[in-house]
């Protein structure tokens with residue numbers, strides 16, 4: 669067994685244990701393997717071990733891997749763009765990725781909608797929300813998120829799937845849960861308002877248990893699968 673395959677099994681076991689501990693069905697929590705800064709060969713290893721969903725942060729690096737691993741598409745690989753997205757890069761993302769988690773402005777969503785090829789299924793998108801209230805972090809504020817979500821949900825060729833957040837890192841479990849609980853409350857509110865959302869994208873290598881405790885349906889894990897990045 670390769671290290672990547674062993675690490676993947678360990679992460680799946682963490683997801684399983686956390687789901688059970690918090691009364692959730694482990695099948696409700698998907699694993700996104702974040703392969704940023706690692707070569708295509710690592711993705712190939714993870715795919716051979718059964719992993720199908722991969723996340724990338726940098727547009728060119730991600731597209732290079734998607735092209736290099738094109739033949740693996742038949743296995744059902746799904747590519748998620750999770751990094752900051754500038755308007756001059758939206759076209760290549762709309763043409764190559766299946767998901768975008770980092771939409772936080774209407775302008776970016778409108779460009780993705782315009783540039784998504786008709787021949788492809790709708791681009792799945794998550795609204796990135798700034799749950800820690802830090803000035804420097806990207807993401808729409810909790811207060812502005814509902815209006816933006818409603819506008820994005822109306823755009824063609826996009827399917828608004830849910831919400832994503834990257835809270836400020838902390839080792840305290842209770843402190844990890846707090847911003848996740850805020851994102852979950854927003855998610856429940858938007859669903860109660862009639863938006864058909866199914867994805868709560870939250871939790872990374874160091875805080876996936878707290879995210880699962882608060883209802884994550886997808887955790888984005890890099891380091892615990894592929895190792896420490898430089």
Ligand SMILES: *Cc1c(COP(=O)(O)O)cnc(C)c1O
Pocket residue numbers: 702704725750751834872873874888889890891892
């Ligand atoms: C890098 C990254 C991850 C993975 O983080 P790890 O700590 O390596 O698990 C998840 N989400 C986003 C948005 C990232 O940029």
